[in-house]
Amino acid sequence: MNHTHEQSLHEQKRFEHVQPALAMRWAGDELTGHAWHVTERVFEHLGVSDAEERNARLDELFADLECGNYRPDEAGEPIALRQGQVALQQQRDHHADQALRQAVSVQYEYRRGLSPMTASGMGAFDSSLKRSFQLMQSRLLEAQRHLTALDILNNLEGKHYSLRAHKGGSKRIRPASEQEHQVLLAVMVKNMLYNEPEAINRHKGNLDALAAEWAQKLFKLNNEYQILDISCEQLQVDIHTFLLKRSESLE
Secondary structure, X not given: OHHHHHHHHHHHHHHHHHHHHHHHHHHHHHHHHHHHHHHHHHXXXXXXXXXXXXXXXXXXXXXXXXXXXXXXXHOOOOOOOOOOHHHHHHHHHHHHHHHHHHHXXXXXXXXXXXXXXXXXXXXXXXXXXXHHHHHHXXXXXXXXXXXXXXXXXXXXXXXXXXXXXXXXXXXXXXXXOHHHHHHHHHHHHHHHHHHOOOHHHHOOOOHHHHHHHHHHHHHHHHHHHOOOXXXXXXXXXXXXXXXXHHHHHHO
């Protein structure tokens, strides 16, 4: 009877070990999948199609993380874009580099965070798991913010080319898919929250008023850089929906 009870306890502990491990693997796959999509988009922007060249660059970035040359959690920055052909190229290089580095750091943290699953003692598993996901999510957000900046800069660069073009039209950027539309919008709103952390308090929690204000700002930006195919009214609705979901998730 005691043997059966011990077996049952052993099975329960094994189940408690496996469940968070499976949850981490599933959610980790989701986050790293999004991060991989960011790297693909950046390489598309840079015109790097050769697999060996891409892999060599990614290996360099992993090595930088391994030896501590790049610290992704200290690299957050507000994004402000400047016009002018030289400034455009400099910013393009910078945001491409940062988007790649942050995306790779998501995958790096996932690999590093898997180690507690195979450890015999699970003492700090829950806290380390939570920390890993917080890091992966914040780094993915940073990667997406820099990718959005790169999208904007490439559209703006296309405008510069169109002014000088004699024939053949301007450089065209493929329109965003619905999924990319949602990601771009989310990143832009999160960027607004990053730059204006007191905005919700300033409006005394009135999300309608904040959505209206930010819709005007983002619509003006969108009008200039042609990021999304959207009206100001729809932009306001989407921003309000995003802010409402965020507010509910914090309750």
